Amino acid sequence: MNIYQAYKYCPRCSGEFEHKGKNLLQCSQCKFKLFVMPSLAINAIIEENGQILLVERKNEPNKGTYDLPGGYIEPNEDPMDAIKRELHEELHIVGEVQKIISILPDIYPYQGIDSPTLGICVLVKRISGEIKPDDDAKSYKFFDKETILEENIGFESIKKALKIYLTQ
Numbered sequence: 001m002n003i004y005q006a007y008k009y010c011p012r013c014s015g016e017f018e019h020k021g022k023n024l025l026q027c028s029q030c031k032f033k034l035f036v037m038p039s040l041a042i043n044a045i046i047e048e049n050g051q052i053l054l055v056e057r058k059n060e061p062n063k064g065t066y067d068l069p070g071g072y073i074e075p076n077e078d079p080m081d082a083i084k085r086e087l088h089e090e091l092h093i094v095g096e097v098q099k100i101i102s103i104l105p106d107i108y109p110y111q112g113i114d115s116p117t118l119g120i121c122v123l124v125k126r127i128s129g130e131i132k133p134d135d136d137a138k139s140y141k142f143f144d145k146e147t148i149l150e151e152n153i154g155f156e157s158i159k160k161a162l163k164i165y166l167t168q
């Protein structure tokens, strides 16, 4: 179901929400307005020796497909700190952000609800650490730039970000 169907009750008074159009939900009781926003995510392109690193997703959604390493930005977290934290958690490496490649919307189907996301893709240079997959990453592999888009990549926005990077 979409996120407007999923958010049924007002967090202030538990009254029923009405979908007022676009991204606005309004409580039928206390008139509280909730504007549905995308969740912010950040992913890293790490290129070494002409190849780009992808991780195999350990969990749903899109379990078993390839993805760029990364994850959600936490409240009050600097996105550039978030990607460093994710790279440490998923791969046990220390990375340095070089530049922003793209910022793209997507849909994240999770626990029966399709949630909107906005994903920042950044180019990252590995500074230190041996790559060791952990957390959400089951395995990792470096792919040739020429054929990486033919791999089983789960999210459309990740494919698009790679395309943007490869045609720069």
Ligand SMILES: [Zn+2]
Residues within 6 Å of the ligand: 010, 011, 012, 013, 014, 015, 027, 028, 029, 030, 031, 032
């Ligand atoms: Zn209410």
